[in-house]
Amino acid sequence: VYKDKADYMVGALGACQDALAALVGTDDPAAPSRAGYLAAYPETQFVLLEQYATYPRIWAPWYTCHMIMRGLLDAYQHAGNEQALRIVRGMGDWAYSRLGHLPRTQLDRMWRIYIAGEYNAMPVVMADLYALTGDEKYLTTAKCFDNTYLFEAAVANEDTLNGEHANQHIPQYQGYLEIYEQTGEQRYLAAARNFWDMVVPHRTYVDGGMAGSGEIFGARDVVAATIQQDNAETCCVYNMLKLSRSLFFHTADPKYMQYYERSLYGQILGSRRNTASDTNPLLTYFVPVNPGAHRSYGNLGTCCGGTGLETHAKFQDSVYFSSADNSTLYVNLYLPSTLDWPERGLTITQSTDYPTDPAGTSTLTITGDADLDLRLRVPYWVERGFTVRVNGVRQQVAAVPGTYVSLSRRWRTGDRVEIAAPFTLRIERALDDPATQAVAYGPVPLVIRSSATEYQSLTLYRDYPLSRDLSQVIRPAGEPMTFTANGLTLVPFYINTTESYHMYFRRAEPEIVFGAVGTGIENRTDAEGLTFLDEVWDRGPFRNRGGLVRAVTEVADARVATGDLTSRQRQVLIEAAARAQLPS
Structure with missing residues (x-):
C-alpha cells in the first residue's frame, strides 16, 4: 500500500517535471532555465536569492528543493522506484547549472542570509547522488553549499555559533560529513566533529533541546539565561540525532549515543501527544522550558510537523x-x-x-x-x-x-x-547558573507540575542522607515514576499533556544546615556559583559521619583562605557536622 502511494507521487512529480521542461525556451513566466527543474513555484525564487533577496520576500527555496529531492532519493533507495532516480538526477543537473558557475563570494553571501539562504541538507542529497552515480558534478554541487564563514570556524574549532539560526545550520554539518565520506577530506570531518562539541553540552537543556532564543543559538555555556517561552525547536534535536548517529559511525565514541539517549527519551518522546488523530500530527514546534510553560501540539505543514512524523516512525534506527x-x-x-x-x-x-x-x-x-x-x-x-x-x-x-x-x-x-541499570534520581545544574536546576530519573527528565509563572524553589540539603540518595528527599508518590518534593509533584516529561510544567527550578538553601542542626551561617556562593553545601555534598556520598566532617573541614578551610569564612565560622560548621544525626 505504501509503495503504491509512493509510486503514485513519484509519477505525479515526474509529470510536473516534464510539463516544466516543455516550457524551456518559451515566453511563459513559469519557464525554467533548463530541463530538470521541479518546484511548486517559478525559478525566480532562486534567481532572487542569487540577487540577495531576504526573507520574507523569498522563503528558503533550496530548503524545499532538498525536501523534494530527499523524498525522491528515498523512493529510489527504499522502494526501488527507478523513475524517482531519473527525476532527482534531473533536479541535480539543474542545481549544478544554477550553482556550479557562481563565484565563492556570491555563494557565501547567499548562505549567510537568514531563512532565505536556508538550504537544509542539500549537500547530503548531492553527495548521495554522487555516491549513487559517480557523476562528479554532483559532488561539485555539494561543495557549492559549503557555508564558508561557519565551516572554516568549525574546522579551526572556533565557536562562532552565538546568534546563528540553529536549524538553518545543523544539517550543513551532516552534509560536510557526507562529503568527507565521499572524498576523505579531513577538514569536512573536523568541521562536523567540532560543531557537535560546540552544541553538546554547551547549548543543551536537560531534555536534549537546544539552548538559545527561539530558533537562534545562544552563547556558549549559557543555558539558564536562555530559558524563555519559545525554546526549544524540535527540528534541531531531529537533526542533531542524525548527526550524532553519523559521527558514531566514524568514531565509535559513546558520547554520541549518550546524547542520543538523552534527546530520544527527553524532547523527542515528549514531542508528540499520545492521542489518535488522522487530521493532525499533534507534534510540537517548540518545547518551552520556561516556568509554567505548556506544550502546544499541532504543526500540520510545518518543518517540525514533517520531521516529527519521521522521527516517531524510526525509533528503531539506532538501537x-x-x-x-x-x-x-x-x-x-x-x-x-x-x-x-x-x-x-x-x-x-x-x-x-x-x-x-x-x-x-x-x-x-x-x-x-x-x-x-x-x-x-x-x-x-x-x-x-x-x-x-x-x-x-x-x-x-x-x-x-x-x-x-x-x-x-x-x-x-x-x-x-x-x-x-537501576534508575536513580539526580540533579543537573545549568552551566551558567548552578542554582537553576533540573531533576532526572535515569534517562527520563522530570518536570514539576505547576501553572505558576515564577520559578518554583526546592530546599533539599536539609534532609540529605549520607548516601546522598535523592529518593529520601524527592520521595516516590503513589503513581509510577512520580515524586514529590517540598509539596510539589514531579512527573516524567514523556507524559505528553498540555498541562503546565516547570523543567527547571531554583535551588533555595539560604542557611548551612546538616539535618536538624542549623549554624546561622549564610550558604553563600563562590566565584563559580556553587554554595558551601554544594561543594560539601559534591564530595559525597559518605560512608559515615566522619566522611561528612572531613568534607566540611576541607571546604571550610578553602573558604577561610579566600576570606569567605572566618575561623570562628569554620569551627561552628565543623562542630555542627559532627553533631548531625543523618540517615545513611
Whole structure:
C-alpha cells in the first residue's frame, strides 16, 4: 500500500517535471532555465536569492528543493522506484547549472542570509547522488553549499555559533560529513566533529533541546539565561540525532549515543501527544522550558510537523550498530526490538519496559550460532551499578558510566543476556547558573507540575542522607515514576499533556544546615556559583559521619583562605557536622 502511494507521487512529480521542461525556451513566466527543474513555484525564487533577496520576500527555496529531492532519493533507495532516480538526477543537473558557475563570494553571501539562504541538507542529497552515480558534478554541487564563514570556524574549532539560526545550520554539518565520506577530506570531518562539541553540552537543556532564543543559538555555556517561552525547536534535536548517529559511525565514541539517549527519551518522546488523530500530527514546534510553560501540539505543514512524523516512525534506527567487519555488535539503546542479522545468521530479541521500568532491566535473547563481541552501552546517568548476566551467571565487567562493556564469546541459540541499570534520581545544574536546576530519573527528565509563572524553589540539603540518595528527599508518590518534593509533584516529561510544567527550578538553601542542626551561617556562593553545601555534598556520598566532617573541614578551610569564612565560622560548621544525626 505504501509503495503504491509512493509510486503514485513519484509519477505525479515526474509529470510536473516534464510539463516544466516543455516550457524551456518559451515566453511563459513559469519557464525554467533548463530541463530538470521541479518546484511548486517559478525559478525566480532562486534567481532572487542569487540577487540577495531576504526573507520574507523569498522563503528558503533550496530548503524545499532538498525536501523534494530527499523524498525522491528515498523512493529510489527504499522502494526501488527507478523513475524517482531519473527525476532527482534531473533536479541535480539543474542545481549544478544554477550553482556550479557562481563565484565563492556570491555563494557565501547567499548562505549567510537568514531563512532565505536556508538550504537544509542539500549537500547530503548531492553527495548521495554522487555516491549513487559517480557523476562528479554532483559532488561539485555539494561543495557549492559549503557555508564558508561557519565551516572554516568549525574546522579551526572556533565557536562562532552565538546568534546563528540553529536549524538553518545543523544539517550543513551532516552534509560536510557526507562529503568527507565521499572524498576523505579531513577538514569536512573536523568541521562536523567540532560543531557537535560546540552544541553538546554547551547549548543543551536537560531534555536534549537546544539552548538559545527561539530558533537562534545562544552563547556558549549559557543555558539558564536562555530559558524563555519559545525554546526549544524540535527540528534541531531531529537533526542533531542524525548527526550524532553519523559521527558514531566514524568514531565509535559513546558520547554520541549518550546524547542520543538523552534527546530520544527527553524532547523527542515528549514531542508528540499520545492521542489518535488522522487530521493532525499533534507534534510540537517548540518545547518551552520556561516556568509554567505548556506544550502546544499541532504543526500540520510545518518543518517540525514533517520531521516529527519521521522521527516517531524510526525509533528503531539506532538501537544496534555493527562494526564494518561484522565482528562487533553495539547495543546502543534499550527498547523493545528485534534485530535480524542475516550476515551473521543471528536474530537478537530485546525485551524491556525501559524507560518506564525504574529497575532498568533489559533482556537480549540470541537465536543463531556465531562468535561475536557484544558491546553494551553503560548509560551516562548510572550511579548504582550496571550488572550483566549471561544465562543467569553474573559477568565481571568494568562498567564505567558513558562507556561500553564488552562480552566476547561463542553465542548460541537460547543464550540470554540480562542487563540491569537501576534508575536513580539526580540533579543537573545549568552551566551558567548552578542554582537553576533540573531533576532526572535515569534517562527520563522530570518536570514539576505547576501553572505558576515564577520559578518554583526546592530546599533539599536539609534532609540529605549520607548516601546522598535523592529518593529520601524527592520521595516516590503513589503513581509510577512520580515524586514529590517540598509539596510539589514531579512527573516524567514523556507524559505528553498540555498541562503546565516547570523543567527547571531554583535551588533555595539560604542557611548551612546538616539535618536538624542549623549554624546561622549564610550558604553563600563562590566565584563559580556553587554554595558551601554544594561543594560539601559534591564530595559525597559518605560512608559515615566522619566522611561528612572531613568534607566540611576541607571546604571550610578553602573558604577561610579566600576570606569567605572566618575561623570562628569554620569551627561552628565543623562542630555542627559532627553533631548531625543523618540517615545513611
